[in-house]
Amino acid sequence: MQRYFVSEQQMSLENVLLLGDDANHITRVMRMAEGDEILCCDGNGRTARCKIVSLAKEEVSATVVQWLTEEKELPIxxxxxxxxxxxxxxxxxxxxxxxxxxxxxxxxxxxxxxxxxxxxxxxxxxxxxxxxxxxxxxxxxxxxxxxxxxxxxxxxxxxxxxxxxxxxxxxxxxxxxxxxxxxxxxxxxxxxxxxxxxxxxxxxxxxxxxxxxxxxxxxxxxxxxxxxxxxxxxxxxxxxxxxxxxxxxx
Amino acid sequence: MQRYFVSEQQMSLENVLLLGDDANHITRVMRMAEGDEILCCDGNGRTARCKIVSLAKEEVSATVVQWLTEEKELPIxxxxxxxxxxxxxxxxxxxxxxxxxxxxxxxxxxxxxxxxxxxxxxxxxxxxxxxxxxxxxxxxxxxxxxxxxxxxxxxxxxxxxxxxxxxxxxxxxxxxxxxxxxxxxxxxxxxxxxxxxxxxxxxxxxxxxxxxxxxxxxxxxxxxxxxxxxxxxxxxxxxxxxxxxxxxxx
The missing domain is CATH 3.40.1280.10 (SPOUT methyltransferase, trefoil knot domain)
Incomplete structure (x- = not known):
């Protein structure tokens, strides 16, 4: 599943807003549609599986489906x-x-x-x-x-x-x-x-x-x-x- | 010290002949002179420290000064x-x-x-x-x-x-x-x-x-x-x- 890093301001416990290059990547490169799922990371180690609810050229909205417990970082x-x-x-x-x-x-x-x-x-x-x-x-x-x-x-x-x-x-x-x-x-x-x-x-x-x-x-x-x-x-x-x-x- | 791989035919126990790109590298790039030292490897794991005795555009001769015991290869x-x-x-x-x-x-x-x-x-x-x-x-x-x-x-x-x-x-x-x-x-x-x-x-x-x-x-x-x-x-x-x-x- 495609993964996107967003700032903390763009991500609440329930919703995520993807902007600029990320929104462009979702709409133009991946050609996703409403209902498609992506992974969103807040850059502080929190990752959520999210479902896209609306798409525009510079702005994609998604709702959190599930918060994940991942361990992908090098221990040191x-x-x-x-x-x-x-x-x-x-x-x-x-x-x-x-x-x-x-x-x-x-x-x-x-x-x-x-x-x-x-x-x-x-x-x-x-x-x-x-x-x-x-x-x-x-x-x-x-x-x-x-x-x-x-x-x-x-x-x-x-x-x-x-x-x-x-x-x-x-x-x-x-x-x-x-x-x-x-x-x-x-x-x-x-x-x-x-x-x-x-x-x-x-x-x-x-x-x-x-x-x-x-x-x-x-x-x-x-x-x-x-x-x-x-x-x-x-x-x-x-x-x-x-x-x-x-x-x-x- | 600069290192060159030569074929077994170019390397005896006493002498080494460097040709083509290697000779060019020695004369043009490294601008070496008679008496300068290089390392020559026969590609089968044998390496010798060699002294240059003559230089031409496409051919450099060197004599072996010392055979080395090296262990540079990955054990596996x-x-x-x-x-x-x-x-x-x-x-x-x-x-x-x-x-x-x-x-x-x-x-x-x-x-x-x-x-x-x-x-x-x-x-x-x-x-x-x-x-x-x-x-x-x-x-x-x-x-x-x-x-x-x-x-x-x-x-x-x-x-x-x-x-x-x-x-x-x-x-x-x-x-x-x-x-x-x-x-x-x-x-x-x-x-x-x-x-x-x-x-x-x-x-x-x-x-x-x-x-x-x-x-x-x-x-x-x-x-x-x-x-x-x-x-x-x-x-x-x-x-x-x-x-x-x-x-x-x-």
């Missing part, structure tokens, strides 16, 4: 702090990371980032990433849309990291040196509902100085197996490993 | 049987799957495949995928280039599956039904150096009849967590879970 709330990558890779990272259950994305710039964040275009870019996250959350049947945070500097990242008890950085040099223990050890110390900050460097990786600063700030330097992963693959590895560990082996 | 040899996806997704699947350690890729067509394999263009397409696999294997520091097999029918896939003792299919309906045990249970029964066949459906998924036929052929129907993954994300999940299980928790 992971924030992916991603070194700004080239081209449209950040879009791929947000799309795949959303499918795999990430809780938030926090782009950051570091010494080896080739890309500079354009403040002027920045707001539009964040909006585009939010749209990608919303669509991927709907497609993957999630109950929550991940947050896209505006990019910060490496220094701001270190400050922000203080909010997190559990934090790791995927570090290529550790992988090359054969580090194989840290990630699994970290996960065994964690329980469901805890938060984790996962730092992934940009294409050129993190400098050894940046890695040291993260380590001093309490990050575990983790290898992700003996192969060297591209920056856009590292977050998918971590999220899949977390899902396997917390959702499939427990 | 996984063949990803991928339902033919739309657009250039097969390229993404081969690139990411190679980084994550896949042993071979076997595209297949099934009832819900929208894409038809064009026999005329097919050979060129396989060659393109082989080039993507080679480059991804070099970039990710692998010792073996995954094989790209020409596409087969679903019926041929069932016949081919008889060669494999361990086989699984990522099945969306199982994920929706909350199946969470099969993949982890399968992995705990496996040992290093064993082979596994992993079937991933195309965008529209596998039909329930196809899933039944696979189950009858000895496949385990596995859920990959409660979220619904896109076809190109499913193989990355399985490979990352395998790496986590066999490389990071042992």
């Amino acid at each position: 709330q992971v924030t992916i702090a991603q070194g700004l990558p080239k081209g449209d890779k950040l879009e791929t990272i947000v799309q795949k990371g959303t499918e795999l259950g990430a809780h938030a994305f926090l782009p950051f710039s570091s010494s080896r980032c080739i890309v500079k964040w354009d403040e002027k275009k920045g707001k539009k870019k964040v909006e585009r990433l939010e749209k990608i996250a919303k669509e991927a959350a709907e497609q993957s049947h999630r109950q929550v849309i991940p947050t896209i945070e505006p990019p910060i500097s490496f220094k701001q990242l270190l400050a922000k990291a203080k909010q997190f008890k559990y934090k790791m950085v995927a570090y290529e040099e550790e992988a090359k040196a054969g580090e194989k223990q840290q990630l699994a050890q970290l996960l065994t110390t964690m329980d469901a509902a805890q938060e984790m900050l996962c730092v992934i460097g940009p294409e050129g990786g993190l400098s050894s100085e940046e890695a040291s600063q993260l380590q001093e700030a309490g990050f575990l330097l983790c290898g992700l197996g003996p192969r060297i992963l591209r920056t856009e693959t590292a977050s998918t590895y971590v999220l899949a490993a977390l899902s396997y560990h917390f959702e499939l082996t427990r | 040899q996984v063949t990803i049987a991928q339902g033919l996806p739309k657009g250039d997704k097969l390229e993404t699947i081969v690139q990411k799957g190679t980084e994550l350690g896949a042993h071979a890729f076997l595209p297949f067509s099934s009832s819900r495949c929208i894409v038809k394999w064009d026999e005329k263009k097919g050979k060129k397409k396989v060659e393109r995928l082989e080039k993507i696999a080679k480059e991804a294997a070099e970039q990710s520091h692998r010792q073996v280039i995954p094989t790209i097999e020409p596409p087969i029918s679903f019926k041929q896939l069932l016949a081919k599956a008889k060669q494999f003792k361990y086989k699984m299919v990522a099945y969306e309906e199982e994920a929706k039904a909350g199946e969470k045990q099969q993949l982890a249970q399968l992995l705990t029964t496996m040992d290093a150096a064993q082979e596994m066949l992993c079937v991933i459906g195309p965008e529209g998924g596998l039909s329930s009849e196809e899933a039944s036929q696979l189950q009858e052929a000895g496949f385990l129907l596995c859920g990959l967590g409660p979220r619904i993954l896109r076809t190109e994300t499913a193989s990355t999940y399985v490979l990352a879970a395998l790496s986590y299980h066999f490389e990071l928790t042992r």
